[in-house]
Amino acid sequence: MPLVAGNWKMHKTAAEAVRFINELRQRPLPPDVEVAVCPPFTALTEAARALAGSSIRLGAQDMHWEAQGAFTGEISPTMLLAAGCHYVILGHSERRQLFGETDAAVARKIRAAFAHGLIPMLCVGERLDEREAGRTDQIVTDQTEAAVAELSAEQIRRLVIAYEPVWAIGTGRSATADEANRVIGVIRRGLERFRDASVHTRILYGGSVTPENAAEFFGQAEIDGALVGGASLDAAKFMAIVKAASKDVT
Numbered sequence: 001m002p003l004v005a006g007n008w009k010m011h012k013t014a015a016e017a018v019r020f021i022n023e024l025r026q027r028p029l030p031p032d033v034e035v036a037v038c039p040p041f042t043a044l045t046e047a048a049r050a051l052a053g054s055s056i057r058l059g060a061q062d063m064h065w066e067a068q069g070a071f072t073g074e075i076s077p078t079m080l081l082a083a084g085c086h087y088v089i090l091g092h093s094e095r096r097q098l099f100g101e102t103d104a105a106v107a108r109k110i111r112a113a114f115a116h117g118l119i120p121m122l123c124v125g126e127r128l129d130e131r132e133a134g135r136t137d138q139i140v141t142d143q144t145e146a147a148v149a150e151l152s153a154e155q156i157r158r159l160v161i162a163y164e165p166v167w168a169i170g171t172g173r174s175a176t177a178d179e180a181n182r183v184i185g186v187i188r189r190g191l192e193r194f195r196d197a198s199v200h201t202r203i204l205y206g207g208s209v210t211p212e213n214a215a216e217f218f219g220q221a222e223i224d225g226a227l228v229g230g231a232s233l234d235a236a237k238f239m240a241i242v243k244a245a246s247k248d249v250t
């Protein structure tokens, strides 16, 4: 089933999150699309309460790898689980670029997420200078391999990956659907080489996805959904993207 997840980044208070979720819940969800929202930490508990009885999943945007300890400012996997999270976004390019997160830290977080029963959404993607130097395929393959190196085939199957070219994030300049499909194919072939050829990991596209361009991405063979930033903050736009992922025309 395709997955459409909203990464709210540093947007919405708890009260705003509840208002958004209530608005979302008034609209019928297509039965063949999985939907997730990823609010900031401070809105998770209230968001989980607002989502009770709904099929919409809750995700967080980052976490520490330890269950508890002296890590001022950090949030642990057990805390996310207790708050009602199913998913956790890990290795987002904003964390890598602005907060110095390394492949090694991301790999550790991914293992911790699985160990505690959360499903990680691993983000990978090249910067513009890397794309211009022809290094896109190498970068996404290296980032993916670093993150999955110590995972079992079963964990790799449950993992969600989001291909988010850094130059397409928040810029209004999305990758073409063809190119996103090609790079996601490269990531998938890399996973297959690395592990079991039968593993089908869901790989999403992210980067300036809008109601206008979503259907083009979802029409591609390799693309299993979208991780949406800006357009996920508006219930009508987010819902239009969710609907674009559905094959159900009724």
Ligand code: 13P
Pocket: 007, 092, 164, 168, 169, 170, 171, 172, 206, 207, 208, 209, 227, 228, 229, 230, 231
């Ligand atoms: P935009 O959809 O705002 O480009 O953000 C994409 C993203 O970073 C999702 O994680």
